[in-house]
Amino acid sequence: MLYFPFSETTPNSTNQEDSLAGLGTKGRKFAGSIPYTPEHKVGQMSELDDFKTAINLSEFAASRGYALDRRESSRNSAVMRNPGNDDKIIIARNEATGAWMYFSVRDDRDNGTVIDFLQNRGGGSLGEVRKTLRAWLGSPRPVLQPTLFARDLVPVSRDRAAVLSAWERARACASLPYLTSRGLGPDVLALPRFEGCFRVDKRNNALFPHFDYDGLCGYEIKNKGFTGFAPGGEKGLWYSKTKPSDHWLVFTESAIDGYSFHVIHGGDGSRYMSTGGKLNTQQPALLRGAMEKMPESSIIILAFDLDEAGDRLAEEVKALCPAGRKVRRMLPDAGTGKDWNDMLKARLGLAGQQSLFLPVSY
Secondary structure, three states: OOOOOOOOOOOOOOOHHHHHHOOHHHHHOOOOOOOOOHHHOOOHHHHHHHHHHHOOHHHHHHHOOOEEOOOOOEOOEEEEEEOOOOEEEEEEEEOOOOOEEEEEOOOOOOEEOHHHHHHOOOOOOHHHHHHHHHHHHHOOOOOOOHHHOOOOOOOEOHHHHHHHHHHHHOEOOOOOHHHHOOOOOHHHHOOHHHOOOOEEOOOOOEEEEEEEOOEEEEEEEEEOOEEEEOOOOOOOEEEOOOOOOOOEEEEEOOHHHHHHHHHHHOOOOEEEEEOOOOOOOOHHHHHHHHHHOOOOOOEEEEOOOOOHHHHHHHHHHHHHOOOOOEEEEOOOOOOOOOOHHHHHHHHHOOOOOOOOOOOOOO
16 A cells, blocks of 8 residues: 555545545545436436446456455555456546546556446447446445455546556566666665655656655656656655654655665665655645654755755745754765766766667657
8 A cells, every 4th residue: 555654644544434534525526336316317328427427446347356456556546456367457536527437557448437347348239238237236236345446536637547547557677777877776776765666668768656645646757868747747746665763854856866865875764755846836735744744853854956946945845844853954065966866976987978768758
């Protein structure tokens, strides 16, 4: 299960009331499966639309052999796997319509609503699909273990759904020549502190995920000569793994700088977070939440770039710091560059080397 070190709640709580408590009216609007009544049968198109919203697709998928992966799921997406055929699907809800939607990680063509899900898995003609889904809504449900499916999801925009899709199709990677050229070799990427903190897309771009209170909201994109952010995504915070014993919280402008700071300074008691550059409107609350989660005796390290933009960012974050936490501004050594990766490359003699990957943009 994903852990959010800037939130007081944990997504996908096994207590459904807890998981819905913070959603507000908008989030609870579509909670659970909508009762099916005769009024739903107003024309065939209306009936199809009703199927899309009335049927909890996660529950329906569980009845077809899929099981929820709680570690990878969040409040707005359910990751489900079918051990029988190794299929992996991501389920979400459309913020505009309330419809349940899915996509398969294994097949780009396999996506849509519960209707597509059933048709793509041998459900027959549209008429046969109607009969199956009518029976699902009109008959007692199969008794399923609650741990096999998500009882509800926070609705998301189409943009966020696209971000989820792109991230799930990216792959884990033990070594990437581009990152090696920046001093982050396989030994660094394999550190437990950074387990699962980046992936690689089909263009060989390095992706560093950002999260907000609702889950994955975007990702930094890095390659030789190119820095970008997920199309349609919004910056939250990238973060490393955390430990209860952590006493340093290190903020950087990029995920790569977080890795680099760790290589330079070491220490087992540091957690790292990246803003992905200057702050947007939602990041101050996330930053303050992250600092509040640290013990009062902890130290907040402002490791932003050695330039005017870095100084401004440091002042903004310092102003958000709650009482009882010490704040320290840390900068790369003079003459080594403006950020921590510059300093790392200078130490390793990599400053003039070229990456083996060409820059690829979206």
